[in-house]
Amino acid sequence: MRKWWENAVIYQVYPRSFQDSDNDGIGDLQGIINRLPYIKKLGADVIWLNPVYRSPDRDNGYDVSDYEDIQPVFGNMQVFDTLLAKAHQLGIKLVMDLVVNHSSDQQKWFVESKKSQDNPYHDYYIWVDGKPGKLPNNWGSYFSGPAWTYDQKLGQYYMHLFAKEQPELNWRNPDMRQAVYKMMRWWLDKGIDGFRMDSIGLLDKPDGYPDAPNPGHALYADAQPIVADGKRLDSYLKEMNQEVLSKYDVVSIGEMIGSKLEDAKRYTGRDNHELDMIFQFEHVTLTPNPDKRLGKWNDAPVKLTDLKKSLSRWQTGLNQTGWNSLYWNNHDQPRAVSRFGNDSEKYRVISAKMLALTLHLLKGTPYIYQGEELGMTNCHYTDISQYQDLESVNAFSELVNQEKIVDQATMLKYLAAMSRDNARTPMQWDTSTNAGFSQGTPWMAVNPNYQTINAADQVNDPDSVFGFYQQLIKLRHSSDLVVYGDYQELDPADDQVFAYRREYQGQKLLVISNFTTDTLKRDYGQTGADQLVISNYHDDQLVELRPYEAKAYLLNE
Template sequence: MTWWKESVVYQIYPRSFKDSNGDGIGDIKGIIEKLDYLKDLGVDVIWLSPIYPSPNDDNGYDISDYQDIMEEFGTIRDWEKLLDEIHGRGMKLVMDLVVNHSSDEHEWFQESRKSKDNPYRDYYIWHQGKDGKEPNNWKSNFSGSAWQYDEETQEYYLHLFSKKQPDLNWENPKLRREVYNMMMWWLDKGIDGFRMDVINFISKVPGLPDAPNPEGKKYVSGSKYYRNGPRIHEFLQEMNREVLSKYDVMTVGEMPSVDVEEAKKYTNEARNELNMVFQFEHMGLDNGEGGKWNLKPLDLRDLKENLTKWQTGLHGVGWNSLYWNNHDQPRIVSRFGNDKEYRVESAKMLATCLHMMQGTPYIYQGEEIGMTNVRFDSIDDYKDIETLNIYKEKMEEGQDPTQIMESIYAKGRDNGRTPFQWDATKNAGFTTGEPWIKVNDNYPEINAEQAVADPESIYHYYRELIALRKTHPIIVYGDYTLLLPEHEEIFAYVRAYEGEKLLVVTNFSQDNVEFQLPDDADFTAKELLIGNYSVSEGDIRRFTMKPFEARVYIGK
């Protein structure tokens, strides 16, 4: 038995969670105010998005000091009180670790750019360039070149994200030692683990070659040269040996472009790297040609195939993380559900489908009350650097602004960053001041106060799912078998563990759909464990499912 396998994690995006002092920005004291809400929900672990000092070019993922707290959020004493209050309620705290890059305002980079022989020069990736141009044709993940020219030393530095986020040079053992010392500083304070931001980007292919460019574009994705790079496993094993193995902690690595075979290496306990990874394959299934801003409807068969591949691929070898939402993703009820007529039903269905799988579930703030995507009137209301950059880029390409906004409404990261909707008072009870980003205007109907008061709410359904995970080991440890892989509307699977079975049936459509258990499926129901509609006794091998219905039967 392993605590992080049996836990449910709740992600807090501090800027948008709860403001205690009226400045419009969520803060640590605001989080402390709401810990009882999280305890009542039943979560075991709180993961905090970055709360370190930052110029906020990328909302805190550009860190200027790894060992302090951003003034907007509070002080280190506030944070220490938060940790005590979390531990006092029997919960754990996981912090964000952002060490692929720092802020350009970090002391290391300020020194690094002073001269080519500065002791900190090799903490970052500097290059002369070639023929008066960038060192290679790589494109930043936030659009434009991945290189920035610096007048002071007349060289370029690499930034795979914003130009204010220079990449750290993991080839330098001194830099790695600085990172490990910093990690131990936090662990010695008592935290319970790390979520590691784009950690599979830290090893770059030597020589930093140009990426293939058959269309002759100015900048192209060089991702195959830095995602899951040649020394990544060596670096993570060193990190485990030097730091993580000395503490009882949980680790999850955010890893764009990781596949099952790589994830087995990252999460195999015998290899001493990480506990689990965040993979993105299922989050790209509604991307059209050309990436996430080109929209296409989800084909449920693709989702089933993908999640099944991960369930069966890591079973008995590594460990899955289970998520629909986070600070970088749109709201799942607006994405794979129906956030209008069937908001409550589809939110419960999506939760059921995910939480009954093997892995550690992650709940993102507001998911448990069914918060939805937002449609701001103007691009000026958006704050996210990725969103603003893509709008500018597509406008320069001459695209229709209405069409660009539809993509932003569907996929923009600010969908997950609007303030948490606590109640029906002004600004959803998030702040008494002017919120840093607008509140979704549906807060009078969708808020935590209403959800807690209604026993049939999404919130209470999440409480039930979390409680079931704590009382039924099959949900944590059982194996997984997909049923009806070609069905276009129903996602059904069986879990099995120590003579017990679960049958999970979910309807991803807004139609009444007939479910029939395959003849070769060996399952005898004992009882309905959970469902989002009231169900009368009947044949469990064949029944009609209501729109976005979910049922879980336990039996053998």
Template structure:
């Protein structure tokens, strides 16, 4: 695989589809592959180059497809392998590539490997997973807390041991220390590559190598200890990925992006190194988690909007420190994150469109490969959770059970407000296609309630309005496709002390591009563009005020210094 300057995936724009919520073709209330195929022309009109499909493999759906029971079969609710083959062919006919979600840190507990593994301690598949003896008191091997609340260990009475599950108890972690596991993974990857897919988004790939001493640590307020420092970016993760690259990835022309929980810039330079020995790029979470949540209620749960100073510092750091060393990925939201306009912008009817465009401008003009999550391009918003019965996501339900019901650490009303802000169900409400029943997503009962604002926010309305968020995204994508400076220009921060304006410049040869964006709902003074020598590329306002940025105004200008 060529990792030259002009690798195709560096110049691409990726669109993530959460199949369950995209489009239902058969009226069962669940999105499916044929529903995606039916809307390929819409995506071609938007201008995207790649579709990233969240998992479509056979699964019991404890975690909506991220618990896989058969890597070589299509989830029955989504269709058949013939439906997938048709989707792949129709996408390729429109010059749209398909990237699959590779989930190999764990499987479902209903996967044949685990069914065998739990039968006995001497079963040939026992070492495919991570089993440990209880403590002398019969307790779990340590106090690690899973990502979905509660212990990361599940006792199995049949053999009297615990197995590790960093996520749901129905998602046992694979033991990558076992070379047979790695062989199985490489073989299933090759299966999909031979079918003609164009890459992999690798789920929690930074977690495949664990600290083999499985150390405990200080207990947190909820009675559990930190797991992440012992399961993320582990001692052999780069060894494993280099082996994967040699065995599979280097044999095909693929886009590869790793979801890298706990990744630092220094680690990212290894994962996405310019020599191309591991992956093309990684996702980090610093701007969506961590410092972005300046006032958490408990853990990830917060009701506080991120401050520009936090977000800018993080994004600028990644831009500057990856320069010339590794390629970056750009995103605001995905299936695990709330809607961007609600989290980082202003989703009120007055400012939703303006702030959605502003946020899109900030992201798409940076260096790296941008990702759009379904509905982002029409400015879909978070929904309101009036009770726990509104929630479907396992993370939300487990957090409620642990924090509200059992430990009584958070009032139910407070946690629901946190769900409104950062709950995963926000991103999973069905795609809003039009103003008919259920937003045109299904003729049946949707698996998750449609956001009530769909009569005003939908694809049909966006396509009919030339000033809509959709056409703004279309123009941003067009700029990336036509101006090399947007893809390859060097990044330089501007106005780093401002609490209102996010600004930066891009430089490529004699060309200079400047971005300025007002993150507030008020007019603010801006010292940029003091002369008239700049050509405007895009803005979310048709009329500007000299020396000022209007509420949520974004402008991109450029000129040649030659």
């Protein structure tokens, strides 16, 4: 049976940076309400809303202190209800971010958990007996430093794979799980349309918490997941599905850090009743630093052959057994056109369109991160004082100042390429003060290029990046071939062109994308008799591919 999310396009809103309605410099729910017509005009079917729950904001809302309340800077529950109602009136669904691998240390469960070892909430979190200075294992936090913090009163360490203010929830405790399910039902009964589940692949920690083979953050050691995809994870997801998700017509999207294809087949397999789709990280982690101590911090370009191999593996692997999430970027990744395309003035527009066509004609549900549809770029900061992202600031402090593994200039180049702050600069609406985001002082500086890259210049221009995304969305909505067609990669060894075919019920689509500034010739059998369905150039030279040219033919076979 077909599902509504299969031919949908999901638009991700990072509320803090989307639209400020009260001029305090921080985006809010009323700002999103004000911009709903823009999302509708783009053609997106679903909004994925990053966390808006009450939070101390140690990690921009991914440290939740109250799962059933709204962060005051964003508004209140009445404004949220209005957002939900107005989105639904426009035919737009709303998906919430669910953060239940960890909570804030100010969440009432953790406050109770710290009172005593026999408190009913103590076992809602992961506590291990220990002594000061003798850590339970060698795991590191994703945000630098150890993954354990000692509590003097209890004589125990608690686990936190992220910031120390984000203690890990103990999913082995059935009472804790039921409390989470009750909260999920509360939101679904409000009428939201599903959840994107943050770090959901990390729920099950390995028995005994063994040392990692190589000290580092606990998610990976020598590229192998230490915590991800534990043996009990499937049972937790099945239980969540049975008790909550299966009772509503909603979508469930799991963020799976480190999950492999075989894992995804289980999680998204229709007969397994776990999740509808997952975010896998393989294609956005293709350029780790050769110096393993530096992890992701690097500025090396992605090799096209590696990118094609990764995307094709997932396209083929989940073709008949599961479902793909299609994305280039999000709030945790650098801007797509800066990472995979070319953000120079000459090639930014054409390469942004090329990336859009390449991704949206794959099989799966496409995601658009706010500003991607405008071709927004990395912020290209040049000084550590400009960064706010906890991961980036901590990494600079640790790798440059403390351990002196890399020099300051090199680390700044790496941050300019890979920092999460690249995605978090305010949305560029127009050429007015602060790009129309706020009349106050923005919580993060607006990218100076808003004078030339903004929504106002594009929304009525069919030749803009925005206009091209509109075309792609309309094509998906009207084509079973695009939504359901099988996938076949062409010429995997080609390091300049990504070409593939889609086939469904006798129809065949040929997709060709030039990832270079060169003019190339490639003959995949396309002829003048084939129908050019969409292209980022105004004319067609058939076998000639101009810089960053991308096009799709409906084959006449």
